[in-house]
Amino acid sequence: MSNRSSTESLKMDQLLPPLDDRLGPAAPLSTAAQAALIEQALDRSAAIPMQRMRRGLAFGGAAAITSAIIYALFRRWLRTSSNPVSPTKKEAAAGPSPMSDTLAKTVDPGVDSHAAVDRESVSPDTSSTRSTSAKRTSLRSTQDLLRMASERRRQKRFAEALQIYLQIVQQDPSSEESYVAKVAAGGLLLEKKKQPQSALRMFRSALRLRPQGTLTEEARMGICDALALLSDRTAEAQAIREFLAHHSDSPAKGKMEARLRQVTERLAR
Amino acid sequence: MRLIATPTSDPPLLPVPTVTSESLPPDPRILAAQQGDRKALASLLAELLPRMRNLIRYLIRGDSDVDDIAQEALIAIVRGLPSYRAEGKLTSWADRIVARTAIGWRRKERRIKDRERESAASPLTSAAELPDEYTLRRQAVARLDHLPDEQRQALVLHHMIGLSIPEVAAHFAVSQETIRSRLRLAQGKLQDLARTQDDSAKTENKS
Numbered sequence: 001m002s003n004r005s006s007t008e009s010l011k012m013d014q015l016l017p018p019l020d021d022r023l024g025p026a027a028p029l030s031t032a033a034q035a036a037l038i039e040q041a042l043d044r045s046a047a048i049p050m051q052r053m054r055r056g057l058a059f060g061g062a063a064a065i066t067s068a069i070i071y072a073l074f075r076r077w078l079r080t081s082s083n084p085v086s087p088t089k090k091e092a093a094a095g096p097s098p099m100s101d102t103l104a105k106t107v108d109p110g111v112d113s114h115a116a117v118d119r120e121s122v123s124p125d126t127s128s129t130r131s132t133s134a135k136r137t138s139l140r141s142t143q144d145l146l147r148m149a150s151e152r153r154r155q156k157r158f159a160e161a162l163q164i165y166l167q168i169v170q171q172d173p174s175s176e177e178s179y180v181a182k183v184a185a186g187g188l189l190l191e192k193k194k195q196p197q198s199a200l201r202m203f204r205s206a207l208r209l210r211p212q213g214t215l216t217e218e219a220r221m222g223i224c225d226a227l228a229l230l231s232d233r234t235a236e237a238q239a240i241r242e243f244l245a246h247h248s249d250s251p252a253k254g255k256m257e258a259r260l261r262q263v264t265e266r267l268a269r
Numbered sequence: 270m271r272l273i274a275t276p277t278s279d280p281p282l283l284p285v286p287t288v289t290s291e292s293l294p295p296d297p298r299i300l301a302a303q304q305g306d307r308k309a310l311a312s313l314l315a316e317l318l319p320r321m322r323n324l325i326r327y328l329i330r331g332d333s334d335v336d337d338i339a340q341e342a343l344i345a346i347v348r349g350l351p352s353y354r355a356e357g358k359l360t361s362w363a364d365r366i367v368a369r370t371a372i373g374w375r376r377k378e379r380r381i382k383d384r385e386r387e388s389a390a391s392p393l394t395s396a397a398e399l400p401d402e403y404t405l406r407r408q409a410v411a412r413l414d415h416l417p418d419e420q421r422q423a424l425v426l427h428h429m430i431g432l433s434i435p436e437v438a439a440h441f442a443v444s445q446e447t448i449r450s451r452l453r454l455a456q457g458k459l460q461d462l463a464r465t466q467d468d469s470a471k472t473e474n475k476s
Contacts, residue, residue, distance in 0.1 A: 012428055015459045017406045019324055019364070019429040024406030026322035027332045037336060038314045041343035042307060154337060214308050251316065 030225060031252060032187035032203075035218035039180055040150040142168045142177040149181065158192045169202075174209065182206035183215045186222045196229035217247045224256070228263075237263045299359065303351055310350070313359070314343055320360060321367045323406075327425045328371040330414045342370040364430045372422055412462045420455035423448050 017025070029037075149164035165185035169178050186202035189195045203222040206215065213219075220243040227236035240260040244253065301309035318339065325338045345366050353362055413421050419441070426432045426440065427448075434452075438445045 012456060012459075015409065015412070015456075015463055016424070016428050017402075017409050019320065019327065021316070021319035021323070022402065023319075024323065024403035025410035026319075026326040026335050028403075029322065029336070034315065034318050035311075037340055038311050038318065038343060041314070041340050041347065042311060044340070045344050045347040154340065214311060 030187060030191060031221040032183060032218045032225070033191060035215055036153070036180075036184040036187055039184070039215075040153065043147060043150060142172050142175055142181075145171070146177045146180060149184070153184075153188075158188055162188045162193070169205075179206055179210050179213055180215065182209065183219050183222065186219070186226070190222060190226055190229065194229070196226040200226040200230070217243075217250055217252075220246060221252065221256075224259075233263050233267050237267060296359065299350075299353065303353070310347065314346065317346070317360065317363050318343070321363065324364060324367050324425070324429070325371045326410055327413065327429060328368060328422060329374070334374065338371050338374045339367075341374065342367045345370050361430075368422075368426060368430060408466075412459055412466075415462055416455050416458055420451045420458070423451040424455040424459075427452060 145164050145168045149161045149168070152158075152161035152164060162185055165181040165188070168175075168181040169185065172178055182202045183206045186199045186206065189199035189202060193199075200223060203219045203226065206213070206219045207223075210216070220239065224236060224239045224243055227239050237260060240256050240263065243250075243256055244260070247253070250256070296313070298306075298309040298313050302313055321342055322335055322339050325335050325342070326332065329335070329338065342363075346363055349366060353359070413424075416424070423437055423441070426437045427434065432440070434445050434448050438448045441448070
């Protein structure tokens with residue numbers, strides 16, 4: 001019996017490939033699409049009501065975060081309604097606090113601290129209150145739009161998702177949502193619409209908007225993929241070199257080096 | 270035995286083994302992610318995602334639901350991360366959450382409607398450019414697609430994730446003998462399928 005089991009076990013090793021993070025058996029997914037999947041998951045996780053969070057965090061954590069949100073909203077209300085200039089300058093001098101940074105990312109990802117400083121510093125007159133208020137409404141709605149786009153994407157309604165991403169880009173081109181939307185739209189244009197030129201514009205625009213952003217690697221990878229689809233080998237080789245120079249610790253490093261060798265060989269022929 | 274804290278109670282929770290002797294120094298990103306650092310969290314998830322997608326594909330038929338399930342599993346991981354104590358490998362911990370999500374997903378799907386079973390893996394447009402290893406894995410998963418769900422899931426949980434037979438039995442709320450029987454049947458069928466494929470390949474070569 002034990003012999004039989006070990007024989008079967010050996011055969012199972014041959015029949016079942018190992019579970020790892022290499023290619024297969026799941027169908028390939030581009031880095032940009034993976035990044036979009038993760039961003040959507042993070043956005044959806046952030047939208048989950050506090051009472052559904054784990055019991056261990058439900059009381060202390062929720063109370064602390066809620067207080068922080070109320071405090072942040074109160075400070076922002078004070079800043080815009082009373083004196084839009086001085087508190088911003090104080091904040092800029094003091095640098096962003098870890099809590100406000102976390103809040104900006106988890107609760108209100110539409111607010112970019114540097115962009116907010118610039119907007120408020122250059123227009124200290126009373127009209128800035130209205131424009132900032134309008135801007136805030138617009139930022140909120142781009143957040144909603146981003147959620148809608150994620151939902152459409154989840155439902156595989158890619159054309160509608162793409163339209164919403166483009167709307168976000170048009171509505172508030174410098175927001176964090178716009179940055180995410182540009183990378184996501186680039187991925188959809190590339191994979192679903194097979195429009196590498198438009199995808200390229202989106203990825204490059206995202207890189208210009210946030211040169212040190214969290215999706216930089218995905219945007220650069222998207223540029224490489226778009227150029228490959230355009231058969232522009234010289235530009236693709238250059239884009240891969242840039243990718244490797246900026247993301248030397250990327251998990252895709254080996255793959256990209258191999259790809260660079262292939263492209264360089266093709267160019268040499 | 271410690272259990273994964275996850276937001277819903279159906280299906281039963283999978284046990285998390287404590288692997289203290291093989292534990293590596295904790296990844297600093299884990300602590301940062303537990304404290305709400307979105308960048309660290311995104312980086313961890315990006316590392317886990319390819320393995321997660323592979324495990325999901327081993328557990329379910331066809332490619333169409335893989336990314337939807339992956340997203341649900343990512344959310345479950347984000348929600349459960351505060352409970353992770355770095356006692357075992359993060360991948361082992363995540364594997365159990367992914368398996369639970371994927372198996373739960375199939376259960377939900379079955380409740381809603383009778384889906385037509387996809388007999389084989391979906392074709393890929395650029396399969397010719399993909400490495401042999403990928404093709405072999407697709408062949409293996411195509412064989413798994415012929416197994417009934419219960420046998421397939423027991424096989425993957427036992428042979429791929431490394432759950433013991435009592436753990437698999439506890440997950441499905443059935444006896445250990447039932448799981449042994451499912452594993453025997455699944456192994457037999459997989460071997461038959463592999464033999465049939467070999468025979469047809471030989472016949473094709475001869476002709």
